Amino acid sequence: MLFVVGLGLGDEKDITLKGLEAVRRCDKVYMEAYTSLLSFGLSSDGLSTLEKLYGKPITVADREMVEEKADVFLSEARESDVAFLVVGDPFGATTHTDLVVRAKKAGIDVRVVHNASVxxxxxxxxxxxxxxxxxxxxxxxxxxxxxxxxxxxxxxxxxxxxxxxxxxxxxxxxxxxxxxxxxxxxxxxxxxxxxxxxxxxxxxxxxxxxxxxxxxxxxxxxxxxxxxxxxxxxxxxxxxxxxxxxxxxxxxxxxxxxxxxxxxxxxxxxxxxxxxxxxxxxxx
Amino acid sequence: MLFVVGLGLGDEKDITLKGLEAVRRCDKVYMEAYTSLLSFGLSSDGLSTLEKLYGKPITVADREMVEEKADVFLSEARESDVAFLVVGDPFGATTHTDLVVRAKKAGIDVRVVHNASVxxxxxxxxxxxxxxxxxxxxxxxxxxxxxxxxxxxxxxxxxxxxxxxxxxxxxxxxxxxxxxxxxxxxxxxxxxxxxxxxxxxxxxxxxxxxxxxxxxxxxxxxxxxxxxxxxxxxxxxxxxxxxxxxxxxxxxxxxxxxxxxxxxxxxxxxxxxxxxxxxxxxxx
The missing domain is CATH 3.30.950.10 (Tetrapyrrole methylase, C-terminal domain)
Incomplete structure (x- = not known):
């Protein structure tokens, strides 16, 4: 299962309870770092704040990773629960729609957790x-x-x-x-x-x-x-x-x-x- | 202080951690029941689910109440912390903008907690x-x-x-x-x-x-x-x-x-x- 979780706009506490539950049940957690910036998302301090709240290590997926290595985390999502964290709402940027399309085409179940976006x-x-x-x-x-x-x-x-x-x-x-x-x-x-x-x-x-x-x-x-x-x-x-x-x-x-x-x-x-x-x- | 808290779209777990913290610190919690419907918001069962999660009694504010008795909860918000819960995002409907305008005009601090909306x-x-x-x-x-x-x-x-x-x-x-x-x-x-x-x-x-x-x-x-x-x-x-x-x-x-x-x-x-x-x- 692939969970695409919107983090909202402000800080680590803008995740929803539903989003937090999804992250905590996942075996692997990725976070996109390129379509937008969050003060809590870009510095290494911010990342550790998130990791502490979520109780999970987070792998930052930069542009190259999302575009070149999507297959890697899609195959992980086939075997286990994988979360992909997105600043704002999952459908705020074309890239994430693309990821959802690829996952669905690969027959992977996708769950979306919405949140506020600009x-x-x-x-x-x-x-x-x-x-x-x-x-x-x-x-x-x-x-x-x-x-x-x-x-x-x-x-x-x-x-x-x-x-x-x-x-x-x-x-x-x-x-x-x-x-x-x-x-x-x-x-x-x-x-x-x-x-x-x-x-x-x-x-x-x-x-x-x-x-x-x-x-x-x-x-x-x-x-x-x-x-x-x-x-x-x-x-x-x-x-x-x-x-x-x-x-x-x-x-x-x-x-x-x-x-x-x-x-x-x-x-x-x-x-x-x-x-x-x-x-x-x-x-x- | 008046907290206007977006509840998002799905169920009680779509509130953000920030929203939940705001609700829990408030002395009085109102929930709008007229600009949109949530399965969890309209039945009495749904309301008790929310009350249990939030640890607070909730007063349902129907259309008459918001329009006629806004002064009551605005004066409460001047003395203490009051939460007004809104399905979706606080600025999805004109009525809530009107409430924010009235609060600001009355010199009451307003905090908004965003969430997903249609x-x-x-x-x-x-x-x-x-x-x-x-x-x-x-x-x-x-x-x-x-x-x-x-x-x-x-x-x-x-x-x-x-x-x-x-x-x-x-x-x-x-x-x-x-x-x-x-x-x-x-x-x-x-x-x-x-x-x-x-x-x-x-x-x-x-x-x-x-x-x-x-x-x-x-x-x-x-x-x-x-x-x-x-x-x-x-x-x-x-x-x-x-x-x-x-x-x-x-x-x-x-x-x-x-x-x-x-x-x-x-x-x-x-x-x-x-x-x-x-x-x-x-x-x-």
Whole structure:
């Protein structure tokens, strides 16, 4: 049996009782470490906190392992109970769907334990989930690669008055260019896109495309470390959020569409007040 | 302090460790009973299962109580720790956002404990969450009230190739017409829209509107009791799902947009096989 267990968003205590029971009955426990970051998941300290709570040793499965060695843990799952731990919800990322498909094709029983993910927890900012359009991803621009494809999607959402959730790029275990040339694997340090960088790139695309889809006065909400004790939520125009220090990753950004009165009331709590220390924002 | 704790989707064990800790430290525990149904939440047996697990008596807060007596538990939350338990995630329904707004306005500290909700757990069917457009709600049609407003929203989603999540009507504690006339409160028995009824209504609207937004051959996914042990997921054209017995509530429906190969592979697992007992479908 393969258990795919969502860990939620905050820390080790965001696992559900059902998820914890599944982990404790498994013979082998893997944890994905590449589609998203959790403070408790990346440092070796965090891992031991998890291992202590779960009462099991955890094998961190990085990108190579999940893609190249999936057969290994799928064959383990055929013989015994194996848990695959996923930050957020199991179906938040394509990779995990792929894993489930492979397991099912191999005739292995799969049990999924759901949990919160950014896709629903973003409701914390007060913009109602049923009023979101297509979710977009903003990749790190490089000198030679500046894809603008998300711009049209934002345009379509805004034409319909819908909010847009922007997921921001995460680069973990990217092989360095130098190492690729030398044929020896070395990795770039991990990079997580900040809300500030996302807005800079959004404004660049708007300036180049010039269709007035949004601008520096467009209402947005920046969310950092959503679901954790020190989450930070700030609402305001792009030009204001551009200069807010949101602190450690993960960040995401919502471009607000048309807002209803209740949504506006909720956003009011997250606006910067004159002279306030905006680090106190948030509801978690 | 007011703790708004998401209970997730399946049963009492879908609460997170963080949520359980919050409930256990609270002096008073309320549970909403009207925005959605859980098998464990509606029967008196289910309630005692929760009370045993949480080690606390629970007061069920029905619609009248939340809307009329919110002041009572907000003033309790000012003096002590109060938990408000919500099926799914706290921000899945407008009512809870309203409660959070009222608490914050009253200067009460609010802590939110996130959990899975239909808005992200629907990813279980394999259609990727970032490819959904605006979510729609399908209300029970009556003889005199047959609103077609969701049709245009589905059209816009389908024009963009996006999937549409359809939330189906729940009628709990609706005052009966007779009781309204007599001025004495009596309630209709609870009603939960089935996938079959939803499709009937959808096809009626298509027939009347005639814009060929979808039809009986349009690919859909029906999901019943999402996240619970006996969840059922079936993919197929509307005309096929129309005759599937999905069993007990809650149901929801996805109208598929353009699908990618991985999405198609996942849907294959949920198609009815010749002569199969489709009750075995599902991954939970």
């Amino acid at each position: 896709m629903n927890a973003v409701g914390a900012c007060g913009l109602q989930l049923y009023r979101y359009g297509e979710t977009i991803s903003i990749p790190f621009f490089t000198e030679t690669w500046r894809p603008y494809s998300f711009y049209e999607k934002i345009k379509k959402n805004r034409d319909l008055g819908l909010h847009t959730l922007c997921l921001l790029d995460i680069r973990v275990k990217e092989p360095s260019l130098e190492s690729l040339c030398r044929g020896k694997k070395q990795y770039e340090p991990p990079r997580f896109m900040s809300i500030n960088t996302a807005i800079e790139q959004l404004l660049e695309v708007e300036e180049k495309s010039g269709e007035s889809v949004y601008g520096e006065d467009t209402e947005c909400v920046g969310l950092a470390r959503l679901g954790s004790e020190d989450q930070m939520i700030v609402a305001g125009p792009m030009k204001q959020l551009l200069n807010v220090d949101f602190g450690a990753p993960l960040h995401c950004l919502v471009i607000a569409g048309e807002t209803h009165p209740l949504e506006q009331e909720m956003l009011e709590f997250y606006r910067l007040k004159e002279g306030s220390d905006h680090k106190e924002n948030g509801t978690a | 808005m992200n757990a629907v990813g279980a069917c394999g259609l990727q969450l970032y490819r959904y457009g605006e979510t729609i709600s399908i209300p029970f049609f009556t003889e005199t009230w047959r609103p077609y407003s969701f049709y245009e929203k589905i059209k816009k989603n389908r024009d963009l190739g996006l999937h549409t999540l359809c939330l189906l009507d729940i009628r709990v504690k609706e005052p009966s017409l007779e009781s309204l006339c007599r001025g004495k409160k009596q309630y209709e028995p609870p009603r939960f829209m089935s996938i079959n009824t939803a499709i009937e209504q959808l096809l009626e609207v298509e027939e009347k509107s005639g814009e060929s937004v979808y039809g009986e051959d349009t690919e859909c996914v029906g999901l019943a009791r999402l996240g619970s042990e006996d969840q059922m997921i079936v993919a197929g054209p509307m005309k096929q799902l129309l005759n599937v017995d999905f069993g007990a509530p809650l149901h929801c429906l996805v109208i598929a947009g353009e699908t990618h190969p991985l999405e198609q592979e996942m849907l294959e697992f949920y198609r009815l096989k010749e002569g199969s007992d489709h009750k075995e479908n599902g991954t939970a």
